[in-house]
Every structure is written in C-alpha cells, then in structure tokens.
Amino acid sequence: MKISDRTASFSYAIRDVLAVAAEVESQGHRVIKLNIGDPIKYGFKTPKLLTESLKYAEEENYNFYADSQGLLEFREAIADYENSKYNLGITPKEVVATAGVSEGIQMTFMAFTNPKDRTLVPGIHYPSYSGNSNIFKLDTQYYKTVVEDNFYPDPDHIRSLMTENTKLVFLNSPNNPTGSVYPEKIIKEIVDIVGEYDACIVSDETYDKLILDDGLEHIATAKVAKDVPVIAYNGFSKVFLAPGWRLGYAYYHDPEGKIEEPWEGLQKLTRLRLSASTPLQKAGTEALKKDQSSYLPETVKQLRDRRDLMYGRLAEMDGINVYKPEAAFYIFPILELEKFKWKDDKEFVFDFLRKKHVLSVFGSGFGPFGDSGFRMVYLPTLEEIDIAMNRLEDLLNENRI
Numbered sequence: 001m002k003i004s005d006r007t008a009s010f011s012y013a014i015r016d017v018l019a020v021a022a023e024v025e026s027q028g029h030r031v032i033k034l035n036i037g038d039p040i041k042y043g044f045k046t047p048k049l050l051t052e053s054l055k056y057a058e059e060e061n062y063n064f065y066a067d068s069q070g071l072l073e074f075r076e077a078i079a080d081y082e083n084s085k086y087n088l089g090i091t092p093k094e095v096v097a098t099a100g101v102s103e104g105i106q107m108t109f110m111a112f113t114n115p116k117d118r119t120l121v122p123g124i125h126y127p128s129y130s131g132n133s134n135i136f137k138l139d140t141q142y143y144k145t146v147v148e149d150n151f152y153p154d155p156d157h158i159r160s161l162m163t164e165n166t167k168l169v170f171l172n173s174p175n176n177p178t179g180s181v182y183p184e185k186i187i188k189e190i191v192d193i194v195g196e197y198d199a200c201i202v203s204d205e206t207y208d209k210l211i212l213d214d215g216l217e218h219i220a221t222a223k224v225a226k227d228v229p230v231i232a233y234n235g236f237s238k239v240f241l242a243p244g245w246r247l248g249y250a251y252y253h254d255p256e257g258k259i260e261e262p263w264e265g266l267q268k269l270t271r272l273r274l275s276a277s278t279p280l281q282k283a284g285t286e287a288l289k290k291d292q293s294s295y296l297p298e299t300v301k302q303l304r305d306r307r308d309l310m311y312g313r314l315a316e317m318d319g320i321n322v323y324k325p326e327a328a329f330y331i332f333p334i335l336e337l338e339k340f341k342w343k344d345d346k347e348f349v350f351d352f353l354r355k356k357h358v359l360s361v362f363g364s365g366f367g368p369f370g371d372s373g374f375r376m377v378y379l380p381t382l383e384e385i386d387i388a389m390n391r392l393e394d395l396l397n398e399n400r401i
C-alpha cells in the first residue's frame with residue numbers, strides 16, 4: 001500500500017532532524033540537543049502543585065470518561081483563570097478541553113475549513129499550523145515576519161493576502177520559534193483587517209506567562225478583538241511545565257455569533273474522541289486553584305539567565321543577525337549566508353550536527369521566511385549553552401568565505 005497523499009504532503013522539521021542526530025550518536029558522539037521545546041527533557045521539574053493534584057485526582061477515582069467538551073469543573077476553572085488574567089468575561093460554555101493545544105489546532109481546521117479555503121500563518125511559525133493546513137488541502141499563505149521588524153506580523157502584507165475564501169488567520173504571541181511578543185497596536189490592526197471578512201482569528205497563546213522582560217505585557221487577542229471572532233488556545237505544556245500531560249483547551253470570543261455554527265461543529269467533533277483525559281482535567285482543575293508563585297517567577301528567572309547568555313554570545317558572532325527573544329525559550333538567529341560556505345540553512349544545520357555535535361532545527365522548517373535561519377532552545381544549563389556556543393563560533397570561523 002502507499003502512504004496517503006494527505007500524509008505525504010507535510011513534514012515536521014523539529015522531529016525530522018532527530019534521525020541524523022541518532023546517526024551521529026551511533027558513532028559514539030554525545031550530541032547537545034537544542035531542538036525540542038520540552039523543559040522537562042532539560043531538567044526542569046513539573047511543579048508540585050500539579051503532581052500533587054494528579055495524585056488527588058487518582059485518589060478521587062477520576063478515571064471515567066468525561067463529557068466530550070470537558071469536565072464542567074475544568075471548564076469553570078479555565079474560564080476563571082483566563083478571566084482573572086485578561087478580564088475577558090468568558091463562560092465555561094465557551095471552553096473546550098483538548099489533548100494539548102495540538103488537538104485544538106487540528107479540530108479547528110476540521111470544523112472551520114473546506115479544501116481550498118485560505119489560511120494565513122506567520123512567515124516563520126510553529127509547524128503544526130501549516131502541517132494541518134496542508135493535510136486539510138487548504139491554500140496556505142505565509143505573511144511577512146522578518147528579523148528587521150522584530151518578527152512582528154506585517155499587517156499590510158496580511159491585508160494583501162486576505163480574500164473572500166480566507167477562513168483562519170493564525171497569530172502566535174509569544175511566538176515559537178522567534179520569541180517575539182506582538183504589540184497591542186499590531187494585533188489591533190490585524191483585528192480590523194480580519195473584521196472586514198467572513199474570517200476568524202486563531203490566537204495561540206501557549207507561552208503567555210513566560211514573558212522574560214519587565215514591563216512587557218502579553219496581549220490576549222480576545223481582549224482587543226471587539227466584534228471580530230477569535231479562537232484562543234492555551235494549555236499545560238509550557239507555562240505549567242507539564243508537556244507530557246497532553247492537556248490544553250480552546251475558548252472562543254464571538255460577541256456577534258459569527259462562528260456559532262463551526263464552533264458547534266468543533267464541539268461535535270470532540271465526541272468522536274469521547275473525551276480528553278479525565279484525571280488530567282481534574283488535576284488541572286485543582287492546580288488552577290493554587291498559587292503559581294511557588295514556581296513561575298523562578299522558572300522565568302532561569303529562562304531569562306539562559307536567554308541572556310545565548311543571546312549575548314550570538315550577538316557577538318560575525319555573520320549572525322539575532323533578535324533578542326522576549327519570551328518562551330526559543331531563539332531564531334539569521335545567518336548571513338553570503339559570508340559562509342553553506343548554500344542554505346539545511347546544509348548549515350547538518351554541518352553543525354555532524355561536525356560539532358550540536359542539534360538545532362533548520363529555519364525553512366518553520367516556513368518560507370525562515371529559510372536563512374535556524375532555531376535553538378535555550379533550555380539547557382548555562383554550562384551546556386556556553387559549550388554549544390563555543391562550538392558554533394568555531395564552526396562559523398572554519399566556514400567563512
């Protein structure tokens with residue numbers, strides 16, 4: 001049998017590079033892995049307020065199928081949590097529990113689009129957006145996000161890509177892979193543009209509480225969206241340091257009922273997979289009642305120190321143009337390829353891996369605007385980051401034209 005066209009049509013760079021890393025390891029080398037956004041793999045611990053809540057959920061025998069939309073108590077806790085952050089006024093009815101943000105993304109495509117509809121995604125983006133868009137046979141368009149503009153979306157370019165067939169416009173702030181936090185003014189401009197069409201903004205806010213710089217604020221899109229429909233995602237993978245829990249949620253903002261029908265469709269779809277994990281939803285409910293100050297400020301501080309080190313080292317390297325990430329744990333340096341022997345980002349990334357045993361991800365795996373960049377995570381210890389940056393510096397110096 002043959003692989004389906006749909007499945008053959010996408011790739012996932014973040015995990016694709018692992019095959020070559022395994023080859024390098026099989027030759028006896030220790031590879032420094034800077035490819036995956038999983039804090040636990042780098043020694044961060046899931047906070048007690050979550051692990052104890054999970055034990056409690058088990059003791060209480062929360063092992064039944066939950067309602068497909070999610071446990072009511074979980075949706076209540078999520079509504080309270082989101083409202084406490086952003087004063088949104090969302091109700092439990094407007095929340096759906098998902099197996100991570102990933103499932104929410106997939107369900108949105110299923111419920112909101114037909115083949116050939118248009119989706120807009122950031123020019124450099126988390127690959128699940130374009131991966132799903134391609135699987136669902138959509139017309140995927142990439143709006144401009146470049147290092148010279150701090151990787152902020154370009155509203156004029158978004159405007160030029162909008163058509164009557166545009167259904168979903170993805171925003172992701174704080175952004176993976178660039179670490180950029182979108183200013184309110186830009187989000188508002190995009191809201192106004194999308195509002196002229198029968199389209200919906202999809203706002204992935206997975207990293208909202210991992211802002212690293214004082215005085216900087218995450219803007220919830222629903223907060224500034226007025227009458228423009230928004231679906232927002234968040235979850236427990238990053239801010240709560242529990243990626244393996246596979247627990248997330250989606251909520252919607254739709255004061256004029258423009259997306260009532262597809263949102264009901266999305267709820268119908270949840271029945272197809274019966275329910276999101278019940279013990280995890282109960283544990284999430286309990287965890288949300290507790291104070292995040294027991295771990296979050298310390299986590300943010302550790303990330304800031306690591307960001308400062310990696311950014312500082314990169315900023316000193318000739319031939320690299322780097323934006324200082326403001327949030328999350330990714331950095332996306334741009335190579336001035338004309339100064340080096342490599343023909344493209346892939347050749348560079350595989351050289352970095354084979355010659356210096358450091359694994360990063362090639363920028364073109366995040367979209368066409370990323371084709372001269374690469375992504376690294378700054379999750380390892382300061383010592384490990386320093387070693388990786390020494391090796392990068394050596395590699396650059398050995399390959400200058």
Ligand SMILES: Cc1ncc(COP(=O)(O)O)c(C=O)c1O
Nearest residue numbers: 100101102126176206235237248
């Ligand atoms: C922007 C973004 N959205 C969604 C996800 C997936 O999150 P989840 O683990 O909740 O499925 C990730 C994971 O790296 C991400 O970076």
